[in-house]
Amino acid sequence: KAGVTQTPRYLIKTRGQQVTLSCSPISGHRSVSWYQQTPGQGLQFLFEYFSETQRNKGNFPGRFSGRQFSNSRSEMNVSTLELGDSALYLCASSLTDGGTDTQYFGPGTRLTVL
Amino acid sequence: AQKITQTQPGMFVQEKEAVTLDCTYDTSDPSYGLFWYKQPSSGEMIFLIYQGSYDQQNATEGRYSLNFQKARKSANLVISASQLGDSAMYFCAMREGHDNFNKFYFGSGTKLNVKP
Numbered sequence: 001k002a003g004v005t006q007t008p009r010y011l012i013k014t015r016g017q018q019v020t021l022s023c024s025p026i027s028g029h030r031s032v033s034w035y036q037q038t039p040g041q042g043l044q045f046l047f048e049y050f051s052e053t054q055r056n057k058g059n060f061p062g063r064f065s066g067r068q069f070s071n072s073r074s075e076m077n078v079s080t081l082e083l084g085d086s087a088l089y090l091c092a093s094s095l096t097d098g099g100t101d102t103q104y105f106g107p108g109t110r111l112t113v114l
Numbered sequence: 115a116q117k118i119t120q121t122q123p124g125m126f127v128q129e130k131e132a133v134t135l136d137c138t139y140d141t142s143d144p145s146y147g148l149f150w151y152k153q154p155s156s157g158e159m160i161f162l163i164y165q166g167s168y169d170q171q172n173a174t175e176g177r178y179s180l181n182f183q184k185a186r187k188s189a190n191l192v193i194s195a196s197q198l199g200d201s202a203m204y205f206c207a208m209r210e211g212h213d214n215f216n217k218f219y220f221g222s223g224t225k226l227n228v229k230p
Contacts, residue, residue, distance in 0.1 A: 033218070042223065048217065090159060102147075103161075103207075105151070105158060107157060110157065
């Protein structure tokens with residue numbers, strides 16, 4: 001079974017631009033979560049989607065948004081990019097939204113904002 | 115209070131020796147899961163091992179075992195016979211069974227360096 005895939009793997013943008021990152025979960029997985037990882041802040045939870053509904057959201061400004069499609073694929077959008085948005089963005093999928101399901105991560109998208 | 119605490123920012127271990135990475139957690143939920151992930155320099159988070167709060171025995175997966183001490187709220191990862199490829203960041207994580215659907219709490223990580 002294929003793992004979690006994320007595209008693109010690397011991205012360079014300039015301040016003020018917007019960016020869309022894509023995540024395809026493991027087949028059959030219905031929950032997708034997004035994380036931002038930076039050297040200074042560590043791993044921070046962005047949001048989680050299940051069955052096209054956002055179930056959880058971390059403490060990030062409204063510039064960060066996401067959505068999930070009926071096939072469970074998810075996209076994350078960041079508008080009006082700032083230098084501090086440079087980070088590794090990780091997507092993770094799990095089978096359901098309940099219990100103690102394991103999250104499986106994709107390879108990440110490394111975003112650099114110049 | 116921190117949900118997951120990893121007190122060792124960095125550790126060194128000699129190749130072929132065993133190493134223990136510490137993790138303590140904080141929850142009042144009786145149902146929870148504990149996870150360990152490995153993150154090599156490439157960035158991908160690799161799932162290693164899982165322990166459920168109701169599991170009677172410590173989880174094991176190959177060279178990885180989880181030393182689960184429920185009363186002390188600790189879930190230490192033990193890597194036996196360390197290999198050079200084990201050099202990476204290791205994250206401890208927890209998911210509570212009934213709260214905040216699918217929200218994982220991660221620790222700050224431990225950077226493990228395996229010396230030849």
